[in-house]
Amino acid sequence: MRLQLLLVAALTAVCFETSVAHAQISDDVVKIGVLNDQSGLYADLGGPGTVVAARMAVEDAGGSVLGKPVEIVFADHQNKSDVGAAIARQWFEVGKVDMAIGFDNSAVALAAEQLAAEHNRIAIAGAVGSTAFTGKSCTPTEASWIYDSYALTTSLAKSIVAQGLDTWFFITVDYTFGHSLEADATSAVQAAGGKVLGSVRHPLNTADFSSYLLQAQASGAKVVALANGGGDMVNAIKQANEFGLAKNQTMVTLLVFISDVHSMQLQAAQGLKFVTGFYWDRDDETRAWSKRFFERQGKMPTMPQASAYSAIRHYLAAIASAGTDEAKAVMAKMRETPVNDFYVRNGHLREDGRLVHDMYLAQVKTPSESTKPWDYYKILATIPGDQAFRPLAEGGCPLVAQH
Known part of the structure; x- marks a missing residue:
């Protein structure tokens, strides 16, 4: 009996250690970076409003995942691909950013997705029209959440x-x-x-x-x-x-x-x-979320702003399901799981990174x-x-x- 109890204890300890090992959050924080035009001609369609939507997504997810905090950072790429690439590189190499989102500029998005792949990080495009993002330039760790040309x-x-x-x-x-x-x-x-x-x-x-x-x-x-x-x-x-x-x-x-x-x-x-891809007054769910957004921003949301909320919620749920924030494991869960929220009905993420949904x-x-x-x-x-x-x-x- 003593031997059996020792064996059970040992097996329990191994299972616990395995569970802990799989539930891994790098640097003890999940950091999401909103990279877009904060002050120029695309600032109204994304800009600060996307940061508001991102913060709403984190708050609605409880502010943490797998017991670790979720943080939002943001930066202005000024619609310059070299500036955007430099920010993304600093984020991935030094800033502990796990996922970058937004871009709202095709040239910046194409640079950021390659850097994300090199550093095993995730890049999720908002208002990005270039079909190359999910086409010839696709990577295993990118997704495009709204549209393409x-x-x-x-x-x-x-x-x-x-x-x-x-x-x-x-x-x-x-x-x-x-x-x-x-x-x-x-x-x-x-x-x-x-x-x-x-x-x-x-x-x-x-x-x-x-x-x-x-x-x-x-x-x-x-x-x-x-x-x-x-x-x-x-x-x-x-x-x-x-x-x-x-x-x-x-x-x-x-x-x-x-x-x-x-x-x-x-x-x-x-x-x-x-x-x-989105209109705030489409149905009861879109109206309810959009009114919450309006209370913070004083404007109704654009499709990039609504999509950022949707993508971040799906990303955080995938981390919880995968038990880790490791990029490829998270992407696998994101592809496995349908996207159902106020923004998308029965959306699914293809292997090329395209979120397929009604327009x-x-x-x-x-x-x-x-x-x-x-x-x-x-x-x-x-x-x-x-x-x-x-x-x-x-x-x-x-x-x-x-x-």
């Missing part, structure tokens, strides 16, 4: 061309994000039987769109498509209205955030059609259709996730090609 353009272009608006001209921001938007929209327009008559590229954060708008006007295209975002898109729309482009040509925006509509106001933005074809309301503050969108159609996003086999992700 394929999802933003394909369904929209098909819908617009089907209305007989079959000749297009692009005004494109001249960096990775804009190039990707234009390329995917061009493919969709041509696949639908339309033609692209030309394009022109503008610098990021330009103030004067007059020469680009004149070229678009001179092209005679039925559609002038803006392959840009944030402050650039807002300025282009305002100046297009001043030029009177909308009288003879249809303006199409390939990326719209509710912060843009709020800035332009409904009189200028009314009628714009676009694809979005929405939307239109900006007219002033007379809006009945309350921030009542800006009409949801015209739901685009199922398997139709909204590029098929896994077509993305060129080397992790997929190995199978």
Whole structure:
């Protein structure tokens, strides 16, 4: 009997030690870094609001995971890939950051995901349009939580061309994000039987769109498509209205955030059609969370801000399930577990890092259709996730090609 008791005690001790060994949090803290534009043309769509959403996610998760505290840090990459890369490197090598999130700039995101992979850390993209992030540049430790240029353009272009608006001209921001938007929209327009008559590229954060708008006007295209975002898109729309482009040509925006509509106001933005991943007034759950966010931020959330909350909650749940914050183990749990929250219904994370979920074809309301503050969108159609996003086999992700 004594021998049996000793054996039981020994086995219990081994099991306890094994459990403790598996429940490992590096540096006794889970540190999440929000890396985005905190002060420039993309600050309204992400910026400080994403930090607020991240803190809400941590608070709602109890402030800790596996008995260790969760901390949020943030930094401004100023929309410069070298600045963003330097911050990410410092975070991963010195700052004990386990996961970086946001970016809201394709060039920064592509640099950060490679650094994360090198240091066995996780990178989760918010407003990142480049399909390369989950395509040719994919890594085992990245995820893209909202959209890419394929999802933003394909369904929209098909819908617009089907209305007989079959000749297009692009005004494109001249960096990775804009190039990707234009390329995917061009493919969709041509696949639908339309033609692209030309394009022109503008610098990021330009103030004067007059020469680009004149070229678009001179092209005679039925559609002038803006392959840009944030402050650039807002300025282009305002100046297009001043030029009177909308009288003879249809303006199409390939990326719209509710912060843009709020800035332009409904009189200028009314009628714009676009694809979005989130709208605060979609249902009871989105309204409940968005009102909590509004109490802190004084604005309704954009899709990058809502997605940051969703991604962080899913990340922390995966750590709890894996019993460790080791990146590959956490990513495995994130892929195994469906994403179900106010932001996403039945979302799933593919092996290329793409979160597959429904997207929405939307239109900006007219002033007379809006009945309350921030009542800006009409949801015209739901685009199922398997139709909204590029098929896994077509993305060129080397992790997929190995199978």
